[in-house]
Amino acid sequence: MVRNEVFRRLTAAALRILAVAAAWLVAGRIGLLQQVVVGGAKVAPLWPPTGIALTCLLILGLRVWPGIAIGTLLVIATIGPVNGASVAIAAGNSLAVVCSCLMLRAVGFRIQLDRLRDGVALVFLGALAGMLISATVGSLALLLVGSLPASGFCATWSAWWVGDAMGVLVVTPLLLALYTFRRPTAIRPYQWAEPPLLVLLTAVVALIGTRSPLHLLFLVFPVLIWAALRYQLMGAAPCVLVVSVVAVRAAVDGVGPFAGHSTLAVMFTLQALNGAAALTALLLSALIAEQRNTYFKIEQACVALAEVVARLAPGEDAHRWPPAGDEEDEEEDRPGGR
Template sequence: MTVTSGPAGWWRALTGERARWSVAAAVTYYLGAHLGLSLSLVGENVTPLWPPTGIAVAAFVVVGRWLWPAVAAAALAVNLPLSAGPLAAVATAAGNTLAPLVAVLVLEAIGFRRQLDRQRDALGIVLAALASTLISALIGSLALAWSDAISYAELPATWAVWWTGDAMGVLIVTPFLLSLPLLRDLPSWPLRQSAEMVAILVTVVVATAWAARTLQVLFLALPVVGWAAWRYQLRAAAPAALIASAITTWSAARGLGTFRGRPLIDQMLALQAFNASIALASFVLAAVVSERNSATRALEAAAADLEARVAVRTAELSALNDQLETEIRERFEAQEQLSHEEARAQREHDIAETLQRSLLPARLPDVPGVAVAARYVPATSDVQIGGDWYDVLQLPDGQVGLAIGDVAGHGVSAAATMAQVRMALRVYALQDTSPASVLRSVHRLVSQLPMPEMVTLLYAVLDPRTRRLRVASAGHPPVLAFSATGASYLKVGLAPPVGVTAEAIYEESVHRLEPGATLLLYTDGLVERRGASITEGLDRLCTAAAAMAGEDLERLCDHLLTTMIEPHHLADDVALIAVRPLPVVAGPWRLTVPAEARMLSLARGSLRQWLRDAGVTKDDENDILVACGEACANVVQHAYAAAPGDLELEARLDEDLLEMWVRDRGQWRAPSDRGGGWGLQLMQALTDAVDVDRTGDGTVVHLRRRVTIGPRKSG
């Protein structure tokens, strides 16, 4: 065995391989030419099916265009004996070489793949066949006329036969040759499918021969070729089309069956219509089916990958405590439902949207004495999910809890962390009114859970009656307070984000807001901008907010987003809450709350503040609160037996006459014989008059009392 080494050895190996390919291509071209010449219709060298052109195109596609000298030599060898002279033979050989080269250039320009498994490949080979063979047909037919092999009157018919013959050679032979490597590259067929393939080819032979010679109906083979393309794509369609075309062309060349006695032009029209139909029905249909199968497999793989990714992501939500189980279970159910309904890339997007809707408040609570507005703007509009969040909690004692947080990152993982932190804060806030205690509890929970993301958090408790604000922060940007007199950031003790360290100390600061002041809680996406420091962003926010002091909160939020965020350059999510304690209004007091026992404290606190602001003395205040409380307790106990409802309260002060109305929309329970009625007696004892009006639409308790008015108080 001889081992080659160095540049000379590699050159010899390469030259030997090229030589073998060149010989194989030339011999195949030459044999194909003689097969085609046996089917000639004009003279000895114009045939309706010219396999060499198809052979040359296939060789150039599979091996390379460097084979053109071998093709040119074989074409010259074929044409020398057939032409009137060497010059005509050289011209014809040049046309036969140039046409497949142009065809391959066209195919390369459209990104052709020799597997013929896309519609663009099938349409590309049709375009290359019809366009490139115009060259060989024109040169060859002119060479025949110039050498007096045909008359110029025969030139159009000769050109047509030549052109269609070369084109059919590309459309019929090239796909067949390109299908041969697929027998090696693709998995082999089982025995049953192999038998079906043989049966298809035998049926093509029988149907084509019978149709062309006996029935004189050429298109009987079309359904069989179409079935081959549908079942086994190019590997079956290309041989079936070649067999059907060869049999029909042979019948035309010998004037058999439907071609017997017909003029040349009629024979050509019938034959080439059949060949074109067979070609298109074979590799074009095969390409369409292959492309559909590839797309189906790709979609199945994508769906399986998304299923796996969703399973991994949702598993992160499984380690929640008892207080979080209900909401997280609903989220899991939504994800599972989506996994059954969605099969494509939309799955993760839909899950993200579902999570986002469930994590942010559907609507802000209606807190007496407080105006609230909020905004959330995601940084990525395609997924629409991030780690920023906000919450407004109506606490049982009439105070309002304000929370805002930022989980680093985006996607399902950040949303899962956000869900756990938000729900944990809600639970702890209802148990403890101290912001610092709430943050300590959240920190302990986050430290025990596998949360890789960093979480900053700010929690504040506002008493609307006294405008007293308590704030605690875990690494979050400070609260901005502003009014017509100016704007400033509230000082809060420094502390790390929750869960970052094993131990953390969270302190709360206490502030008393001046009348008309507005609070702004926000995430860092509002004040961050490319190329600018965070200090510059805080200064810009302070200026923009102060310019809108006293404006409607909804307009304020829109103004801040427009001013602070660069269009189309939002690098991070933005969440913000604007809160403003409402000033005392010298007018009626109204409040609507759910008719539940837990809401009575809220109603009592709101009424007490209104009475104090109106200047009602302490003794009158206590009697009115007790009388109103009895009327409210009766509504909670008796009005809504079948379904929940609302408790509506209204109070008016006309000089020293105080009037109150306690309304419900329910149906009271029938009175029992076990006593009772003490509440009505107590109301009558504490007020000057009590009227009870019961109708089919509900009950109204009307209380009246003369009160003493002292100096008005200003919280």
């Protein structure tokens, strides 16, 4: 009986590790579709596997970290030979995501991302600080084996770091929003149509901003702000992903505001756009969610106090809280009610 239980646990753990490796492989192959050459090395402006891996560690625990290394080696094997540099890159990727998860845990990060401090922690600890490790180890490994010239180290390192960080900023909030989403108990029919329309509008505005020769990239921000105000992370995260994908495609094609510039200038413009979009949506969503949570707690305290008063002074129901006209809107104002 004990042996069967141990076998089941080991099997479940192995399956989770393989699932993480498979997710990294699939996401890595998708990320490799949009590559640019920076400093003599090919890098992805947006590397989704880091966001997927961090989400897996936050939800499943640190025990699935071998899946990151396995997935990295599988991705490398699909594009070239596996050597010592490949093992170093796999180790760097695993260590970076594990350190990001540990730092987030140390500051009390909550996967609901319903506090401003959670959004700030994900940006500065999960993305910017943690991904320094993968970029440094990967770039040094390529330099030591001769795949990267010394003159291109800084450019490759910065592009690698930003690509990994953007994977966390763009993908992790979306996956966490999907994981923590709870279907509201009361929702009006038009509210089902608004989120898809927001995503569609974001795609149209992003296409206009990234394909027009005019500098219209700023047009995406009003849409992102509206999505964050209306639906917090669940509405803003898909819009950020759409903006990033459309912008990366335009940068690789060299069209719109990315035309006629050097690779470094294009990468700088692209990552400035992606970073600003992700930060705007993530931090604003967290701030709005935190305010709604505070309001909901105050409302609950008022209801509890009103019930106590009603017991102490029967017949005073006319002064109960909340007012009758506000009851039908209570569900949609709760956290996750939209």
